[in-house]
Amino acid sequence: MSLHTPICDLLKIKWPIFQGPMGGATTPGFISAVANAGGLGTLALGTRPLEEARKLIKDTLALTKNPIGVNLVLEWDQKERLEMSLEEGIKIIWFFWGDPTPFVKQIHDAGGKVIHTIGSSEQAKKSVEAGVDIIVAQGWEAGGHIWGEVATLPLLPAVVDVVGKVPVVAAGGIADGRGLIAALALGAAGIVIGTRLLASHEAEIHPMYKEKIISAKETDTVYNDLFDIGWPNSWMRTLKNSTYQKWAEAGSPKPGNRPGENEIIARLPNGKEIPRYSYMLPGATMQGELEAMALYAGQSAGLVHEIKSISDIFDEITSDALSVLSEMTKFTK
Numbered sequence: 001m002s003l004h005t006p007i008c009d010l011l012k013i014k015w016p017i018f019q020g021p022m023g024g025a026t027t028p029g030f031i032s033a034v035a036n037a038g039g040l041g042t043l044a045l046g047t048r049p050l051e052e053a054r055k056l057i058k059d060t061l062a063l064t065k066n067p068i069g070v071n072l073v074l075e076w077d078q079k080e081r082l083e084m085s086l087e088e089g090i091k092i093i094w095f096f097w098g099d100p101t102p103f104v105k106q107i108h109d110a111g112g113k114v115i116h117t118i119g120s121s122e123q124a125k126k127s128v129e130a131g132v133d134i135i136v137a138q139g140w141e142a143g144g145h146i147w148g149e150v151a152t153l154p155l156l157p158a159v160v161d162v163v164g165k166v167p168v169v170a171a172g173g174i175a176d177g178r179g180l181i182a183a184l185a186l187g188a189a190g191i192v193i194g195t196r197l198l199a200s201h202e203a204e205i206h207p208m209y210k211e212k213i214i215s216a217k218e219t220d221t222v223y224n225d226l227f228d229i230g231w232p233n234s235w236m237r238t239l240k241n242s243t244y245q246k247w248a249e250a251g252s253p254k255p256g257n258r259p260g261e262n263e264i265i266a267r268l269p270n271g272k273e274i275p276r277y278s279y280m281l282p283g284a285t286m287q288g289e290l291e292a293m294a295l296y297a298g299q300s301a302g303l304v305h306e307i308k309s310i311s312d313i314f315d316e317i318t319s320d321a322l323s324v325l326s327e328m329t330k331f332t333k
């Protein structure tokens, strides 16, 4: 048996499951593992230099025959990264934040599809008017940066109700087969999974960060604007850590007055210094006080207990989802 929804045909993917684009965790091995498992793998290009971003795309395409997407955050000028991605043959462009209107025709003319992550039904309506093909409704349980303060459960049906025939995909708080079926029941055509996939063998993040995720409870994250990224009003969800605790104990002071401001807490292998309050997450090869860095994770961390391969995660989620679905028939008479 399989779970097949309209987004599977639209994007030519086996399962209605998208890997959440995750800036600091975007590597060819990780993205291609998702694509090879039958989900949508997406490279988050952030503000990467153009040629570095092009190489990431080429290296990822060399590892999979399946479609992959590119994620562009519209807080920053993305014209050149978009043009380059289309040039490299990417047919799925996934925007976050901002207004995708100026880019939709260009992507459609290139034979591509446009996805947009939003956080309210008002934003969803605007995206549909702009011609977006798939809406991602991101609840504030989500890990990483969040565009809204509404939880997935009320957000998703509210968005489904205003977008007409445009498929909606649910993001935030989903980590297993139960979550997948719950999202479908609320009208979604699929799900986005971020935090759960960080706890995979293929995610090139530091082992300490993976351990923190699998040992976290659902109460261990916090919605905050603590880590500096140069993106005004961009709130995020991270695990509570020592940097957060000290800042909260100091009365949550504004930048400039935060405890340990500008202290160097970690380093990249090339010696590059990472100050406390940097937006960077602990990469696989970093050294230092990594626990004090930005440990992005959603409330779904409380549902993640084991580090597995991406293909095992997909097998588990999809087979559990099918069992949940057949179990539920017992409620019908």
Ligand SMILES: Cc1cc2nc3c(=O)[nH]c(=O)nc-3n(C[C@H](O)[C@H](O)[C@H](O)COP(=O)(O)O)c2cc1C
Pocket: 019, 020, 021, 022, 023, 024, 025, 044, 046, 071, 073, 095, 096, 117, 138, 141, 142, 143, 144, 145, 171, 172, 173, 174, 192, 193, 194, 195, 196, 281, 296, 297, 298, 299, 300
């Ligand atoms: C480490 C991390 C980095 C993220 N970076 C991005 C990003 O660059 N672009 C984006 O659209 N979303 C980003 N997100 C949000 C995810 O794409 C997705 O909405 C979220 O992970 C879904 O919630 P979940 O973590 O509960 O699965 C990030 C999330 C995490 C955990």
